[in-house]
Amino acid sequence: MAFMRKSKFRHVFGQALKRDQCYDGVRITRTSWESTYCAVNTKFVAIITEAAGGGSFLVLPIGKPGRVSIDNPMVAGHRGAVLDVAWCPHNDEVIASASEDCTIKLWQIPEEGLTANLEEPVVDLVAHQRRVTMLVWHPTAMNVLLSGSSDNTCILWNVGTCEPKLQIDMPDQIYSGSFNLDGSRFVCTCKDKILRVLDTHSGEVLQEGKCHQGSKPAQCAYLKTGQIFTTGFSRMSERQYALWNENDLSSSVVMEEIDSSNGVMFIFYDPDTGMVYLAGKGDSLIRYYEVTDEAPYVHYLALYQSNSPQRGIGYMPKRGLNVNNNEIARFYKLHNNGLCEVIPFTVPRKSELFQDDLYPDTASDVPSISADDFFDGKNAKPLLVSLKGGFASSKKEILKVQRRSNILDKMPAKAQQQSNNAEAAAAPALPPQSGKVDGVDVKELMKEVTELKEKVNAQDKRIGELETRLAALETSNNTDEEEVA
Incomplete structure (x- = not known):
């Protein structure tokens, strides 16, 4: 009778929006890697797509659903298939992508969305020797990203300086990973069926133990309480979920069988409510549970069921929901027919007032510490924000300037764009002969082109100097503000 316990989330229900409020006509990737193929934040939904001869993904504004045209602009810079995408939790316009081409690329999405194909990343992170399969952003430190690869390594990056700061060699392929609340620990599942908890400052394995013993990829999520939630398969290929104590992985606190389907179950966790949503690849339903500190700890609530299986799925951060x-949750479900269906989950209540018990203060988009602080050994819990009255993004201009001033080996974006335009304008090759072509004097034309190039180069140099001075002024102002504070 445990499932009849009282809970304010007992009657949570999901209701898919009408088709015209969803995205249609998406060519979803056909890669076989076990990924969600989708990442969502408060401004955009990113969907990995099928592309000939390379890797690409769509970035669609949240507020502009509808049919996606076949020539819709996309992010297309990888030479191999894209395997994972992840939005920066501290800047809604920055997204990282991982690919079979062994690289990680970071992209700055224009505030209004893409108007043309984006092919030049802000940063290339190159260190892995084989395909990169997993990306997880640090929850509280600015510009810290963890990547996992088929070369059996995890790398912690300082994205702002393009540096691989910590490489952790693993015994086998990493399948999934998750940071704890303050980012001081990281849990991961591996092909060798061992669950490991790592120290993110030293790379030391703090705890390890046998996880699910089936051969298909297990998934994991670090809970706010310090417990670890996993999904996987038994030796008999039955799907399971389990709950673990982070300080003792010798045996699970709870392990329950779910069913005998064969799709990998992805975990979506809401630290504010303690709810866990499980969405299986190829399933037509989403199960949800509440994790508490009372036995049996994981309490089944209900499930959302539809007629169509999910090929991939994205999960909206709490600050993007309609309070x-x-x-209390919103999913973006990818169908095999190219539909990206939007499914809000709500708690039915008659009152129109803000529901404090449903919306405790949640993690904001402001980092708690800098990358340098984190790599110096510091930890910090997330900065919280109230959702009363809705969430407004913090000013991102400062973060953009900091990013540019950190990335020393890249031309500032505006100068890069002008340089690209100039090169494109000068691209048509002129005949090498002297004389006239179609009544135009070639020598005179060559002279004009040379002068134009010199002017563009001078302007590029000037813009670069101005960008550098602006970055220096911003840094100086930030330092002065910190001293005053």
Whole structure:
């Protein structure tokens, strides 16, 4: 009778939006890697797509659903298939992508969305020897990203300086990973069926133990309480979930069988409510549970069921939800027919007032510490924000300037764009002969082109100097503000 316990989330229900409020016509990737193929934040939904001769993904504004045209602009810079994408938790316009071409690329998405194909990343992170399969951002430190690869390594990056700061050699392929609340620990599942908890400052394995014993990829999520939630398969290929104590992985606190389907179950965790949503590849349903500190710890609530299986799925961060409708979760479900369906989950209540018990203060988009602080050994819990009255993004201009001033080996974006335009304008090759072509004097034309190039180069140099001075002024102002504070 444990499932009949009282809970304010007992009657949570999901209701898919009408087709015209969803995205249609998406050519979803056909890669076989076990990924969600989708990442969502408060401004955009990113979907990995099928592309000939390379890797690409769509970035679609949250507020502009509808049919996606076949020539819709996309992010297309990888030479191999894209395997994972992850939005920066501290800047809604920055996204990282991992690919079979062994690289990680970071992209700055224009505030209004893409108007043309984006092919030049802000940063290339190159260190892995084989395909990169997993990306996880640090929850509280600015510009810290963890990547996992088929070369059996995890790397912690300082994205702002393009540096691989810590490489952790693993015994086998990493399948999934998750940071704890303050980012001081990281849990991961591996092909060798061992669950490991690592120290993110030293790379030391703090705890390890046998996880699910099936051969398919297990998934994991670090809970706010310090417990670890996993999904996987038994030796008999039955799907399971389990709960673990982070300080003792010798045996699970709870392990329950779910069913005998064969799709990998992805975990979506809401630290504010303690709810866990499980969405299986190829399933047509989403199960949800509440994790508490009372036995049996994991309490089944209900499930959302539809007629179509999910090929991939994305999960909206808490700060992107509609608090006026008592929305506590929102999923973006990818169908095999190219539909990206939007499914809000709500708690039915008659009152139109803000529901404090449903929306405790949640993690904001402001980092708690800098990358340098983190790599110096510091940890910090997330900075919290109230969702009363809705969430407004913090000013991102400062973060952009900091990013540019950190990335020393890249031309500032504006100068790069002008340089690209100039090169494109000068691209048509002129005949090498002297004389006239179609009544135009070639020598005179060559002279004009040379002068134009010199002017563009001078402007590029000037813009670069101005960008550098602006970055220096911003840094100086930030330092002065910190001293005053």
